[in-house]
Amino acid sequence: MRLLFHLVALLLVTTPCLGWGGDGHRIIGTIASSDLTPATAAAVRELLGDQTLADACCWADEIRSDHRYDWIKPLHYINLPREATAVDMQRDGANGQQVVAGIERFRAVLSDTSRPREERLEALRLVLHLVGDLHQPLHVSYAVDLGGNRLSVTSFGKRSNLHRVWDTDLIQRRLKDTTGGWATMSADLRQAITPEQRAAWRAGRDPVRWADESFAITRRLYAEPPDAQEGVNEAYWVKWMPTVAERLQAAGVRLAAVLNAALDPEAGQVVKPSGAKVP
Numbered sequence: 650m651r652l653l654f655h656l657v658a659l660l661l662v663t664t665p666c667l668g669w670g671g672d673g674h675r676i677i678g679t680i681a682s683s684d685l686t687p688a689t690a691a692a693v694r695e696l697l698g699d700q701t702l703a704d705a706c707c708w709a710d711e712i713r714s715d716h717r718y719d720w721i722k723p724l725h726y727i728n729l730p731r732e733a734t735a736v737d738m739q740r741d742g743a744n745g746q747q748v749v750a751g752i753e754r755f756r757a758v759l760s761d762t763s764r765p766r767e768e769r770l771e772a773l774r775l776v777l778h779l780v781g782d783l784h785q786p787l788h789v790s791y792a793v794d795l796g797g798n799r800l801s802v803t804s805f806g807k808r809s810n811l812h813r814v815w816d817t818d819l820i821q822r823r824l825k826d827t828t829g830g831w832a833t834m835s836a837d838l839r840q841a842i843t844p845e846q847r848a849a850w851r852a853g854r855d856p857v858r859w860a861d862e863s864f865a866i867t868r869r870l871y872a873e874p875p876d877a878q879e880g881v882n883e884a885y886w887v888k889w890m891p892t893v894a895e896r897l898q899a900a901g902v903r904l905a906a907v908l909n910a911a912l913d914p915e916a917g918q919v920v921k922p923s924g925a926k927v928p
């Protein structure tokens with residue numbers, strides 16, 4: 650029994666993940682939570698019950714092995730042709746089976762209070778997760794190598810792949826230097842957001858543009874690969890950690906704006922970090 654428990658625990662911690670790792674999603678949710686209006690925060694609480702917002706951000710990855718949810722799998726990412734320079738929803742839309750359409754679909758369900766509670770709860774968990782995923786550059790990438798999942802690289806001396814480096818490894822490297830883990834990192838990143846950044850991120854409401862930003866980074870990641878000998882090393886981390894930080898910050902601010910628009914009928918969308926509405 651004990652052995653079985655340990656085997657199951659091992660499986661849980663070693664299965665690859667389809668989004669930012671748990672820490673990335675929790676950081677995004679925590680940054681978002683401080684930008685919610687009181688009405689939005691109350692509506693979120695009411696839907697989530699006992700589950701914390703940070704945990705709810707990870708739900709879409711946790712149910713991956715449950716085949717009833719197989720329909721969610723293509724909704725974590727969007728792939729583009731090699732020669733593309735920007736997203737074209739006609740070309741890349743995959744009949745709505747991708748992350749951009751997923752965000753649109755579930756934010757509509759979330760805001761529709763005539764829908765059953767269970768359906769709105771699932772929509773909330775998906776919005777929380779997918780806004781995060783769309784900001785992971787390699788979730789807007791290429792089908793050939795599964796968004797870098799098939800691109801093996803050494804990362805800080807261990808076997809990894811380019812996708813995993815961006816989901817997890819770069820954030821783990823920063824957390825190694827952070828006492829207090831993802832909660833401290835969330836607070837640090839939130840405090841570092843300038844008023845100009847917050848205003849710009851809130852003003853851009855179109856997820857297609859968020860996808861374009863991710864794809865622009867993805868193209869650089871393929872043009873400027875990790876060192877051929879060492880793989881992902883300290884220099885790669887120093888070069889790209891500011892980009893990781895900015896994607897987490899933008900995702901958090903935009904997630905809050907999506908939730909406020911969906912759940913607070915009075916949200917004029919201009920909200921101070923304290924949650925107070927600006928007249």
Ligand code: ADE
Nearest residue numbers: 726787788789790795796
């Ligand atoms: N599977 C196929 N493409 C992917 C991508 N861009 N991100 C994550 N998983 C994928």
Ligand code: ZN
Nearest residue numbers: 667668725782
């Ligand atoms: Zn995901």
Ligand code: ZN
Nearest residue numbers: 667668669816
């Ligand atoms: Zn991922």
